[in-house]
Amino acid sequence: MSQHQKRIGILTSGGDCPGLNAVIRAVVKSANQSGIDVIGFLKGYEGLIDPVRYLPLNNKNTSGILTHGGTILGSTNKGRFAATVGVADRLNLDPELLEDVQTTFKQLDLSGLICVGGDGSLAVAQQFHEFGLPVVGVPKTIDNDLSATAFTFGFDSAVASATDALDRLHTTAASHGRVMVLELMGRHAGWIALHAGIAGGAHVILLPEIDWSFDQICHKILQRERSGKPSTLIVVAEGARLPDGDMVTHDGPQSLGQVRLGGIGNIVAHEIEQRLHRETRTAVLGHLQRGGGPTTFDRVLATQFGAHAVRLIIERRFGEMVCYRPPNIESVPIIEAVNDLSTVDPEGSPVLAARSLGVSFGDRPTTEQAFVSPWLEDDDDREVEDRPEDVPEEVEVLL
């Protein structure tokens, strides 16, 4: 670093996702353009203290990483800074840790730190801010569960992988006339399952936000069979609750304060087999939906986030987090992102659109949700009356 050049830091924390390297690259490029040096702390917040571990970042060692998955800085959702569940707990980092971080800021003469993370990691950034450290946030997660931003990068890439998996399951399910269950990530939000389910043409989508029953799933499978379709594709979000209200979690060690979800796919498949005696198979996409390179959408979003984060530091707008408010990149206080998680609206347009296509959410839709065209009513006179008079006959056939 030249004597007068300012220096900022960046770290990536929590579960990785496609687009992290695109943010790092954007931060380095745009900071360098403004005469600022960048160092990258290794393994999330862990790299900030005892032992302090960082990598000087420059155009050379960040060149070509735009398209790469994961993060060249490493990440962790465990360790000394792991956020625990509940806002009150999250605002309770050990003061000694905070003082150690402050010492690192002083020793390295840092003018600012960009914390790239999900809600847990951003909660840590918020505590740094409250302690007086100059931080800004960049939201990332495949789960898309931060309401302060229309989209987080990583989500679109995860949905693309999940959709590809569904496309593949379609062909094998149809060949064998089987029921296929695909379990997807997303924690307590059903965004990945909902979007991939729609994009991949799933017949049943089970979400944490909509209560469902095995009766309704079986009803849908039988209904499809009656219309000559022996295969059914079911997408289930890992955070969907069983009809008795239970969440399905992995046994064994869990990252501090956070349950490790997973296993519901097998339970759903088993129950369908028991009830209907149909061949049923489960696929758990797991970390395949989190690995790999970012989609073009995520590259663009991550690049804009990185550039905007540098601008926030230059303008000394500490304690803020970049966000996407289409069509613009803006910023909000980090605390907003931490306190307000986004989940699927059961009355929202993606759900209603899927329902109108006949997709089942494993529930019995209310009258408002189940849009029924008046043209389907048995009243022949009215059906004719409702049609535009000048529709040619061949179009009427299509209608």
Ligand code: F6P
């Ligand atoms: O938050 C991202 C996420 O991939 C969730 O969708 C999932 O529940 C969790 O992380 C998995 O965490 P881990 O990588 O620790 O198994």
